[in-house]
Each structure stands twice: as C-alpha cells, then as structure tokens.
Amino acid sequence: MKTLRQYQCELCKAIYDKRADAAACEAQGTKEPIVAVGDFVTTDHGDYGRFGWFDGDPAWVIEKPRGLHGRAQCYSLIYVVTMVAVADETTDSNGWHTSHHDLCYHVATKGMSGQKGYTQGFTFPETHVRLRKVTSDISAGLDASDLIGQRARYLL
C-alpha cells in the first residue's frame, strides 16, 4: 500500500501533486475587487442586461428609456453584491473565468420575486456579465441586509 500526498491551494482549492505547484498557485494572489459586498449594482451595458418584465419590488428596478432592442428591454434590475469569492469548483465548471483566482461576484435582487425569474446569480465581470455600481440616491432605502452573504448557485 502506498500513501499519496497532495497539496491544495488555499485560495482556489485546486489540488496538485507537487507542493511547488500549489505554492505557485497561491502565489498568484487575488485581484482587487471592483465592487464590494453590500454595493448596489446593475448589470446593464448598453441595451444588454435589461428585462422586459419584472414581478418583484419596483424599488429594485430602474425603468430605462426604450433602447436599440425595442420596448421589450426597458427594466434594469438593481442587485446587491452578496459575496465576492475566488472562483472555485462550484463556479469553475462553466468556464467563464479566464484564470485561477479570478474573483466571482455573487449578486441578488428583490426586483424579481423568484416565481418566474432568478433572484440571484454569479458572474465574472471581465468575461461574463458586467457590474456597474449605482449611485447612492438610486439605492437609498433599499434593504439588502437579509441577502448579504448569500452564495448564488447559477451563472447570472
């Protein structure tokens, strides 16, 4: 019988046979977050990331002027950043991040009720859905305290 030894990067949880490889992985460090937990963001970029409907709290929705894609896309959901974490095996498999240690941003909104549309999602802003912070006058009065810390299960 032989005992096998492996080494795990404590940042991304990747497992290596050689200690030096795990050390090199950890040495990559993490990037500076572009937004922080508790920040309110939208995902719209031009006409993209907007919705033609919502069934949740209208305080979490910005009505946008009609865009290039017509009347159907005129609502922009406001999300709160609930967690910022290094990509790991649960967010890895979709291939949306470009390298180990890319930060994965988890967001949630009350603009959707969860009956029809997803209320949460995660994204890698460099390669997937972008995040843009909203001004404090837009997010004033939104209570996200019950959402903070939640981990989204699906790609946004």
Ligand SMILES: [Zn+2]
């Ligand atoms: Zn790593």
